[in-house]
Amino acid sequence: MVRNSSLSGFPEFLPQERIVELHILDIVRQQFELHGFSSLETRSVESLQDLSGKGETDKEIYLLQRLQNETTEKNLLNNQIGLHFDLTLPLARYVTENFGHLNFPFRRYQIQKVWRGERPQDGRAREFTQADIDIVGEENLSLKYDIELALVIIKTLQTLPIPPITLRINNRKLIEGFYRAIGIENILEVLQIVDKMEKIGSQKVFKLLQEKTNISAKQANFVLQLATIKSAGTEFVEQIEALQISHELIEEGLYELETFVKTTKEAANTKNKTLIVDLSIARGLDYYTGTVYETTMLGHENLGSICSGGRYANLAKTAKKTYPGVGMSIGITRLVSRILNTNLLTATRTVPTVVYIALYEDKQWVTAQKVANFLRNKNISVEVAVKAEKLGKQIRYADKRKIPFVWFINLDGTHEIKDIRTGKQQNVKIETWTPNEEDLKPQILATQQI
Amino acid sequence: MVRNSSLSGFPEFLPQERIVELHILDIVRQQFELHGFSSLETRSVESLQDLSGKGETDKEIYLLQRLQNETTEKNLLNNQIGLHFDLTLPLARYVTENFGHLNFPFRRYQIQKVWRGERPQDGRAREFTQADIDIVGEENLSLKYDIELALVIIKTLQTLPIPPITLRINNRKLIEGFYRAIGIENILEVLQIVDKMEKIGSQKVFKLLQEKTNISAKQANFVLQLATIKSAGTEFVEQIEALQISHELIEEGLYELETFVKTTKEAANTKNKTLIVDLSIARGLDYYTGTVYETTMLGHENLGSICSGGRYANLAKTAKKTYPGVGMSIGITRLVSRILNTNLLTATRTVPTVVYIALYEDKQWVTAQKVANFLRNKNISVEVAVKAEKLGKQIRYADKRKIPFVWFINLDGTHEIKDIRTGKQQNVKIETWTPNEEDLKPQILATQQI
Numbered sequence: 001m002v003r004n005s006s007l008s009g010f011p012e013f014l015p016q017e018r019i020v021e022l023h024i025l026d027i028v029r030q031q032f033e034l035h036g037f038s039s040l041e042t043r044s045v046e047s048l049q050d051l052s053g054k055g056e057t058d059k060e061i062y063l064l065q066r067l068q069n070e071t072t073e074k075n076l077l078n079n080q081i082g083l084h085f086d087l088t089l090p091l092a093r094y095v096t097e098n099f100g101h102l103n104f105p106f107r108r109y110q111i112q113k114v115w116r117g118e119r120p121q122d123g124r125a126r127e128f129t130q131a132d133i134d135i136v137g138e139e140n141l142s143l144k145y146d147i148e149l150a151l152v153i154i155k156t157l158q159t160l161p162i163p164p165i166t167l168r169i170n171n172r173k174l175i176e177g178f179y180r181a182i183g184i185e186n187i188l189e190v191l192q193i194v195d196k197m198e199k200i201g202s203q204k205v206f207k208l209l210q211e212k213t214n215i216s217a218k219q220a221n222f223v224l225q226l227a228t229i230k231s232a233g234t235e236f237v238e239q240i241e242a243l244q245i246s247h248e249l250i251e252e253g254l255y256e257l258e259t260f261v262k263t264t265k266e267a268a269n270t271k272n273k274t275l276i277v278d279l280s281i282a283r284g285l286d287y288y289t290g291t292v293y294e295t296t297m298l299g300h301e302n303l304g305s306i307c308s309g310g311r312y313a314n315l316a317k318t319a320k321k322t323y324p325g326v327g328m329s330i331g332i333t334r335l336v337s338r339i340l341n342t343n344l345l346t347a348t349r350t351v352p353t354v355v356y357i358a359l360y361e362d363k364q365w366v367t368a369q370k371v372a373n374f375l376r377n378k379n380i381s382v383e384v385a386v387k388a389e390k391l392g393k394q395i396r397y398a399d400k401r402k403i404p405f406v407w408f409i410n411l412d413g414t415h416e417i418k419d420i421r422t423g424k425q426q427n428v429k430i431e432t433w434t435p436n437e438e439d440l441k442p443q444i445l446a447t448q449q450i
Numbered sequence: 451m452v453r454n455s456s457l458s459g460f461p462e463f464l465p466q467e468r469i470v471e472l473h474i475l476d477i478v479r480q481q482f483e484l485h486g487f488s489s490l491e492t493r494s495v496e497s498l499q500d501l502s503g504k505g506e507t508d509k510e511i512y513l514l515q516r517l518q519n520e521t522t523e524k525n526l527l528n529n530q531i532g533l534h535f536d537l538t539l540p541l542a543r544y545v546t547e548n549f550g551h552l553n554f555p556f557r558r559y560q561i562q563k564v565w566r567g568e569r570p571q572d573g574r575a576r577e578f579t580q581a582d583i584d585i586v587g588e589e590n591l592s593l594k595y596d597i598e599l600a601l602v603i604i605k606t607l608q609t610l611p612i613p614p615i616t617l618r619i620n621n622r623k624l625i626e627g628f629y630r631a632i633g634i635e636n637i638l639e640v641l642q643i644v645d646k647m648e649k650i651g652s653q654k655v656f657k658l659l660q661e662k663t664n665i666s667a668k669q670a671n672f673v674l675q676l677a678t679i680k681s682a683g684t685e686f687v688e689q690i691e692a693l694q695i696s697h698e699l700i701e702e703g704l705y706e707l708e709t710f711v712k713t714t715k716e717a718a719n720t721k722n723k724t725l726i727v728d729l730s731i732a733r734g735l736d737y738y739t740g741t742v743y744e745t746t747m748l749g750h751e752n753l754g755s756i757c758s759g760g761r762y763a764n765l766a767k768t769a770k771k772t773y774p775g776v777g778m779s780i781g782i783t784r785l786v787s788r789i790l791n792t793n794l795l796t797a798t799r800t801v802p803t804v805v806y807i808a809l810y811e812d813k814q815w816v817t818a819q820k821v822a823n824f825l826r827n828k829n830i831s832v833e834v835a836v837k838a839e840k841l842g843k844q845i846r847y848a849d850k851r852k853i854p855f856v857w858f859i860n861l862d863g864t865h866e867i868k869d870i871r872t873g874k875q876q877n878v879k880i881e882t883w884t885p886n887e888e889d890l891k892p893q894i895l896a897t898q899q900i
Contacts, residue, residue: 006547007531010493014551015558018489034826036803036833039468043460043577044494044563052517060516066567067502067511067532081457082517097456101464103800103850107833108465113494113563117516127493144815144836151819155826267819350553353486365594369601369717376484376605383486383557386594400553 009119009126011337019347021336023444024160025111028131028330031156032109035148037133040108042090044115048080050093060085060116083115087132088315088327095136095316095323104138104323105145111332123303123334134327136315141324143256146291146311147263150275153295153307153328154268161345161446162335163298165306166273170281170292171257172310174240175226177249182222189213194227195282198301202228227280233265234258236277256290273298289313293328297335300342306335348443349402352381354435355417356398357407359388364409371409374430380440382407395420404439459569459576461787469797471786473894474610475561478581478780481606482559485598487583490558492540494565498530500543510535510566533565537582538777542766545586545773549766554588554773555595561782573753573784584777586765591774593706596741596761597713600725603745603757603778604718611795611896612785613748615756616723619710620731620742622760624690624703625676631697632672639663644677645732648751652678677730683715684708686727706740723748739763743778747785750792756785798893799852802831804885805867806848807857809838814859821859824880830890832857845870854889 005011013021029039051061062083084090087110095102111131120126133152135145150167157165179187193208200208202224209220222243229239237258240250257277264275283292288310295307307330315325339345355375357368365384372382383403385394398406399420408416417433418425455461463471483489501511512533534540537560545552561581570576583602585595600617607615629637643658650658652674659670672693679689687708690700707727714725733742738760745757757780765775789795805825807818815834822832833853835844848856849870858866867883868875 005493007493007495007497010495012492012544014548015488015490018491021491022489033802034829034831036801036831038465038801039472040465041468041471042462043455043457044565045457045460045577047457048517062514063517064512064533065515067498067513083514094462098464105836107801115494127495142836148819148834148836155823263816266816351486351488351557352483366713366717369598373605379484381484381486384598386555386592386598 011125011127011333013336013340014350016347016350017336017340019350019352019442020340020345020444021332023345023347024336024339025129025131025332027159028156028332029109029111031152031159032131032133035107035152035155037107037109037152040091040094040110041112042084042087042094042110044083044113045081046084046089046093048082050089051082051085060118062115062117085116086114087112087130087329088134091132091134091136091325091327092316092323096318099138099316099318099321099323104136105141106136107134108136109133123331123338125333125337128331128333131330131332132327133329134315134325136323136325138323139321141326143259143290144263146256146326147260147267149309149326149328150260150264150293151268153293153330154264154274156330157295157307158274161444162339163300163344164274166276166296166298167307168276168278168281168294168296169257169260170277170279171253171260172288172290172292173249174253174257175279175282177247177251177253178226178240178243178245179223181245181247181250182219184215184219184223186213186215190215190223191282192284194223194280195284197227197280229277229279231277232272232275234261234277236279240279253290260291283308283310286310287312291326297338300338303334303338306331343447345444346447348445349404350442351383351401351403352442353383353398353401353403354380354439355382355405355407356394356403357382357384357409358391358394359385360409360411362388364388367409371407371415371430375433378434380435405435461575461578461783463786463790464800466797466800467786467790469800469802469892470790470795470894471782473795473797474786474789475579475581475782477609478606478782479559479561481602481609482581482583485557485602485605487557487559487602490541490544490560491562492534492537492544492560494533494563495531496534496540496543498532500539501532501535510568512565512567535566536564537562537580537779538584538765541582541584541586541775541777542773545766546768549588549768549771549773554586555591556586557584558586559583573781573788575783575787578781578783581780581782582777583779584765584775586773586775588773589771591776593709593741594713596706596776597710597717599759599776599778600710600714600743601718603743603780604714604720604724606780607745607757608724611894612789613750613794614724616726616746616748617757618726618728618731618744618746619707620727620729621703621707621710622738622740622742623699624707625729625732627697627699627701627703628676628690628693628695629673631695631700632669634665634669634673636663636665640665640673641732642734644673644730645734647677647730679727679729681727682722682725684711686729690729703740710741733758733760736760737762741776747788750788753784753788756781793897795894796897798895799854800892801833801851801853802892803833803848803851803853804830804889805832805855805857806844806853807832807834807859808841808844809835810858810861812838814838817859821857821865821880825883828884830885855885 064081114130115127197205229236281292281294290311292310294305309328311326313324314322316323368384372384375382406418415428417428514531564580565577647655679686731744740761742760744755759778761776763774764772766773818834822834825832856868865878867878
C-alpha cells in the first residue's frame with residue numbers, strides 16, 4: 001500500500017516501489033522501440049495561448065511565475081507559460097516547429113510527467129507520468145496506422161505483468177454521422193453525456209440527455225440504442241444497420257471500424273475479450289475525428305481507462321500542410337499506483353545490488369574496490385562494506401536490503417561467496433563467478449494470480 | 451549543431467539528437483545501478499518555504515499558480531508551491547518524510563528535470579536534466595563515502611564517449627580553518643569571490659576582495675596563496691604547511707584531503723590529470739561542510755563544471771536525528787548540448803528500427819505483422835510498410851531513416867533480406883536470421899578523436 005504523499009496529488013514512491021515502476025517503464029520503452037518508435041522529449045512548458053486553445057481544460061493548467069518577477073495581475077496572463085497537461089499538444093507544437101527536420105510518417109514515443117491542477121482522487125493525480133505513442137502523417141495517414149497502434153498497445157500491455165486488458169474501440173465518424181442523420185446538432189454536448197454511460201448507466205444518461213440538451217426523447221432513445229451496442233467481432237455492423245439510419249459518415253465509420261476489427265483479429269494474439277467494439281466510447285471533449293480507444297484492466301474496471309487515445313484529422317497545421325495523427329497514452333502513474341496499492345507486484349529487493357563485499361580488515365577496502373570493479377565490468381551490481389565491522393553486522397547489512405550474495409576476500413587472496421538466502425558458502429574465482437540470470441536484477445513478482 | 455529552441459532556455463532535441471542523449475542517460479543509469487544505487491523520483495514541486503530556505507537562490511524559483519485560481523497578490527506567496535531548482539533539496543525533504551522506511555546509509559540516484567528562472571546562456575538553461583547520486587547516513591557517514599562517490603563518478607564519466615575529465619576536489623574545513631586562523635569572519639562572502647578564480651584570474655579576485663569585503667591586503671594575499679595551490683598528488687600538504695598557518699580545522703581538512711587523494715589513486719584507474727586537488731574550488735553559496743567536487747572536460751573547460759557536489763554535515767534533520775550526506779550531480783543537459791553543438795557524437799540512424807518489412811501486395815500486411823512480431827520477440831526492432839508501393843519507394847523510406855535492412859516476403863513464402871548499405875540481398879529464414887550486434891541499436895559514433 002502506497003503511503004499518502006505529503007502533498008496531495010503529487011505521489012512519491014519508496015525505492016522498492018520505484019523498482020516496480022521502473023520495470024514497467026523499461027518494458028514499455030522496449031516494446032515501443034521494438035516497434036520502431038523514436039524517443040522524444042519536449043520541454044515541460046507551453047505558452048498559455050497554446051494550452052488554453054483546447055477549451056474547457058484550461059481550468060487545470062498550472063501557470064509558471066518567477067518568484068521575484070514583479071508582475072501585475074493584468075499582464076500575468078500575457079506572454080505566460082504553463083506546465084503541459086498532456087503530451088499531445090506538445091507533439092503538435094513540436095511538429096509545426098520541426099517538420100522540416102522530421103521524416104513522415106513520424107513515429108514517436110514520449111514518456112514524461114504531465115500536470116493538471118484538478119482535485120486529486122483515486123487514479124487521478126496532479127503530477128503524473130504518461131507514456132505516449134503517436135504516428136503523425138503529412139497530409140494523409142492510412143487507417144492501417146490506427147490498427148498498428150492497437151497492435152503495439154495490445155502487445156505492450158500483454159507483455160507487462162498485469163491482469164488481462166480489454167481494448168475498446170469506436171469511431172467518431174460513425175457516431176457523428178448517426179447523430180447528424182437523426183437531427184442532433186450539439187454533437188459534443190451529447191457525446192459528453194454518453195461518455196458517462198459506463199459510470200452512471202443508460203437510464204441516468206437518458207435523464208441527463210433530456211435535462212441538459214435540447215434533443216427529443218426519440219432522439220435520446222436512438223442515441224442510447226447506438227451507445228449500447230458492443231461486439232467482440234463484426235456483429236456490430238448488422239446491429240447498426242438494423243437501426244436503419246443512413247448517412248455517408250456512418251458508411252465511412254462502419255467501413256473503418258469493420259476493417260479495424262477484422263485486421264486486428266487476424267494480426268494479433270487477441271483472446272476473447274482483448275478487443276471489443278463499444279459504441280459508448282466517446283472520449284468526451286477531445287477533438288478526435290475517427291478511431292477512439294480506451295483500455296481497461298480485468299478486475300480493475302473501476303480505475304477507468306489505463307490507455308486511451310484516438311485519431312485527429314488535424315493534429316498539427318502549418319501554413320502549407322496539415323498533419324493528421326493517431327495516438328494512445330498509457331497512464332503510467334495511474335497503473336503503477338493501482339499495482340502498488342493492491343500489492344499486485346513486489347520487487348525481490350530494495351536495491352539493484354547483487355553482491356555485497358564484506359571486509360575482514362579496513363585496509364582491504366582498496367582491494368575490495370578492485371574486485372567490485374572487475375565484477376561490475378561483467379554487469380554485476382556490487383557494493384563494498386565501508387568498515388571491517390563484525391561479520392554478523394556486515395551480513396545483516398546485506399540481508400536487510402535482500403542483497404543475495406556476500407563476498408569475502410580471504411587474507412590468503414582466495415575468495416568465498418555466501419548465498420544469504422540458503423546460507424551456503426563456497427570458494428569462487430572472480431574470473432569465472434557469475435550469478436544466475438534471475439539474481440542479476442531485482443525480480444518483479446506477482447503476489448497473486450494475475 | 452542544435453537549433454535554437456522556440457522558447458529561450460527550454461532546449462529540445464531532434465529524434466537523432468535524443469538518441470545521443472538517451473545513450474548517455476542509459477550509461478549513467480547503468481553505472482549508478484552497478485554501484486548499488488537505487489533509483490528515486492521525487493515530485494517536481496516543493497513548498498515555497500523549503501525552496502526559499504536556501505537564501506539567495508530564491509530569485510530563480512518558478513512558482514506554480516492555477517490559472518483559474520483567484521489569488522490575490524498578497525496570499526500568492528502563502529502556501530505556495532514551486533518547481534524544484536535542484537535534486538538535493540527534494541532528497542533532504544524526502545529523507546525527513548520517509549526515514550522510517552529507508553535503510554541507511556541510503557544510496558540513491560535520481561535523474562530528473564530541474565528548473566531555474568535565470569537568464570539563459572551557453573551551458574545554462576531554464577529547464578534541464580540532472581543526474582544526481584548521493585549517499586545519506588544516519589548521524590554519521592564515513593569519509594570513505596566521499597571517496598567512493600569520486601570513484602563512481604570517475605568510472606561513470608570515463609565510460610561515457612566523451613573527452614577525458616578532470617575531477618577537482620577541495621575541502622571546506624581546510625579553507626574555513628585557514629580563513630578563521632587569519633582572522634576572516636565573512637567566510638562565505640570571501641568564498642564567493644574566490645570561486646571566480648578560474649573565470650577572472652587571481653588579480654581580479656584580489657581586486658574584488660579589496661573592494662567588496664573588509665579583509666586587509668595581507669589577508670587577501672594569504673587567501674590567494676591558498677587558492678592557487680593545485681596538485682595531482684599529495685604535494686599540496688607541504689605547500690599548505692609552508693604557509694605556516696594553523697587551526698584544528700586545517701588539520702582535519704588536510705587529513706581528509708590527503709586520505710582522499712591517496713585512497714582514490716590506489717583504488718581507481720586515474721590517469722595523470724583525472725584527479726586534482728585544487729584549493730580554489732569553493733562551490734560558492736552552497737552550504738557544504740567538507741569535501742567539494744567540480745569536474746571539467748578536456749578541451750571544454752569554458753563550459754564550466756559538468757559534475758559538482760560535496761559533503762553536507764546536515765543534509766536533513768528530524769526532531770531526533772541528523773542525516774549527513776555526500777553527493778554529486780551530473781549536468782546532463784549541459785553536457786549533451788555541448789556534445790551536440792560541437793558534433794562530438796552522432797547516431798548512425800534516426801530511428802531504433804533494424805528491419806523494414808516491404809510489401810509486394812497490400813494483403814501481405816497481416817503476414818508481415820506476424821513476421822515482425824517473431825523478430826521482435828528476438829529483440830529486433832521492426833517496422834512494416836503500410837502499403838505495397840513501388841519497391842524503390844519502400845526502400846527509400848528505409849534509406850532515409852538509415853534503417854539497415856529491408857525484408858521481403860516472397861509470394862512463395864520464402865524470405866529475403868537486403869542490406870541497404872551494401873546492396874547485398876540474400877535468402878534468409880526467420881527462425882535463424884539475426885543482425886550483427888552493432889546493428890541491433892543505433893550506434894553512437896565519435897565524429898572526431900576524443
